[in-house]
Amino acid sequence: MINKIIFLFFNFFYNNKIIFDIRKKKFDIIDYNYDFINISFENLSELKKIFFSKKYLNNRFYDENSISYHYFEWLYAAKKIGGLKNISLAKKHIFNWHIKKYRLSSFVWEKNFVAKRLINLIYNFDYYAVSATKEEKKILNIIILKHYFILNLLIKLNKNDVSIEITKAMFLFHLIHKLETSEIVKKLNKQLNENINQNGMHKSMNPCTHAEFINHLYEIKNICLFFNFVPPKEIEFQITNMSAVLKNLFHKDGMIALFNGSNNANIESITKINKLINDITAKNLAKIKNGLAIFENNKFKVFFDAIKPDSKLLNQNLHAGTLGFEMSCDKEKIITNCGSVEKRIGKKPEYLRFSAAHSTIILNNTNISELVEKKSYKRIPKIILLYNEETENILSWSATHDGYMDNFRRIIKRKLIISKNYPTINGEDSIICHKLNSKKALYNIRFHLTPICTCLLTNNQKSVLIKTKLNQSWIFSSENKLKLEESIYINNGKRVERTKQIVISGYTSLPKKIEKWSISKINT
Numbered sequence: 001m002i003n004k005i006i007f008l009f010f011n012f013f014y015n016n017k018i019i020f021d022i023r024k025k026k027f028d029i030i031d032y033n034y035d036f037i038n039i040s041f042e043n044l045s046e047l048k049k050i051f052f053s054k055k056y057l058n059n060r061f062y063d064e065n066s067i068s069y070h071y072f073e074w075l076y077a078a079k080k081i082g083g084l085k086n087i088s089l090a091k092k093h094i095f096n097w098h099i100k101k102y103r104l105s106s107f108v109w110e111k112n113f114v115a116k117r118l119i120n121l122i123y124n125f126d127y128y129a130v131s132a133t134k135e136e137k138k139i140l141n142i143i144i145l146k147h148y149f150i151l152n153l154l155i156k157l158n159k160n161d162v163s164i165e166i167t168k169a170m171f172l173f174h175l176i177h178k179l180e181t182s183e184i185v186k187k188l189n190k191q192l193n194e195n196i197n198q199n200g201m202h203k204s205m206n207p208c209t210h211a212e213f214i215n216h217l218y219e220i221k222n223i224c225l226f227f228n229f230v231p232p233k234e235i236e237f238q239i240t241n242m243s244a245v246l247k248n249l250f251h252k253d254g255m256i257a258l259f260n261g262s263n264n265a266n267i268e269s270i271t272k273i274n275k276l277i278n279d280i281t282a283k284n285l286a287k288i289k290n291g292l293a294i295f296e297n298n299k300f301k302v303f304f305d306a307i308k309p310d311s312k313l314l315n316q317n318l319h320a321g322t323l324g325f326e327m328s329c330d331k332e333k334i335i336t337n338c339g340s341v342e343k344r345i346g347k348k349p350e351y352l353r354f355s356a357a358h359s360t361i362i363l364n365n366t367n368i369s370e371l372v373e374k375k376s377y378k379r380i381p382k383i384i385l386l387y388n389e390e391t392e393n394i395l396s397w398s399a400t401h402d403g404y405m406d407n408f409r410r411i412i413k414r415k416l417i418i419s420k421n422y423p424t425i426n427g428e429d430s431i432i433c434h435k436l437n438s439k440k441a442l443y444n445i446r447f448h449l450t451p452i453c454t455c456l457l458t459n460n461q462k463s464v465l466i467k468t469k470l471n472q473s474w475i476f477s478s479e480n481k482l483k484l485e486e487s488i489y490i491n492n493g494k495r496v497e498r499t500k501q502i503v504i505s506g507y508t509s510l511p512k513k514i515e516k517w518s519i520s521k522i523n524t
Helices: 002-014 017-024 044-052 064-071 074-081 084-100 111-123 134-157 164-176 182-195 207-226 233-246 267-274 312-317
Strands: 291-296 300-306 325-329 332-336 361-363 370-372 376-379 384-390 394-401 410-419 424-433 441-449 454-457 463-467 473-478 482-489 497-508 512-522
Touching (some): 044 064, 064 111, 074 084, 111 134, 111 164, 182 233, 233 267, 300 410, 441 512, 454 482, 497 512
Antiparallel strands (some): 300 325, 325 332, 384 394, 394 410, 454 463, 463 473, 482 497
């Protein structure tokens, strides 16, 4: 709140007409003929709807549904469509937006919005300004300058909360106008350190965010090459480093793994990024100590969530799916998390972040991490430990978390024993009391199936027969009775599909309750 007040004060001082006119004299009126878009992640059909909608020309819009409009990414759609009428319409939208003078205290002038608009105004200038008069180009340059001045002020007021896209926008503008770039380069190097963990994974632990971050690095590299600016060495290293991780984030069906808000709405763009470097080997993440553990052989792949919430970036977006896993085999995914809605801006459904939407162990129908409205966590696992053992034929992961310690005085442990020779996982889930005479606790161990699976509970209710679309046969077995319940699956980020989940349920007050289960492919 204090920063916002300071921002409004300084913005009023620096950007009043007299001072603005003095400041703008340092900048020539130019034609911004620059476009460094690498691979687009935007929904072209949605952007077209925004571009052709007449409602934005009539009123000011501050509602959530208008957020995409304020990003100016509809310019990308307009440029794709082309045509003289659309050039005039694009220019009309920009002038109309500028004339409306949206309140500086609104989200419209939040720094990520300003950065996105600045980039889109520069990248698409050669399109919407192609028929502009000299006077119109003067106004368009003023609009771009205003965005730069405001973004620069916002960064100075909050140096520690700057995204890679903001840095990219500032870097581009400084190189175009031959301004000092040393501080921006320092910030860029710092961001690489802050956003990428020791395994080469983006700290959001979201495969989609990971891919988009690589895309930003490619754009920054291309900007440097165009302006004959030597790019920081760390950029080239991290493009390779993160790409080696990206190659391991796809299931056997070619889809991205569904962890921490990822989905497959942009699978084509992510696949393109993955193919930009072909001569590197996928990074081996089977023996990591913290993060997303991954096992893969020619036909079988398993992801295991042992992610420790240890950074602001991670805590803001993390799903409460600790010790959840996904599994795929022979071009089909079998065990999954429910996925996430593709909503790049605005509020996403909270229930898809709940523990019950993941293939993991849940106590008393309570999330492993307590989600709160402001995109952060009130309660998170403080300790997550992951151990691995490996022989010629077996990989074993054993992980524990204390997410239920404060409210239920229990430690949760999951052990996955994966056969290297045949598609089989033997699981052992333990609920361990930290205190004697603890109250009885309800537990549900959930295994969400993808919609390609049909399943049948056997007569003894201790096994489930699974058949896939490509006629794979699997058997899920447990020492305890099983249930089949309804579930949902959101693979492409849009369509909610009905599916099934296998559930092991019970009550325990024992010092240690162990549930053993297995899933194995059946020879046919």
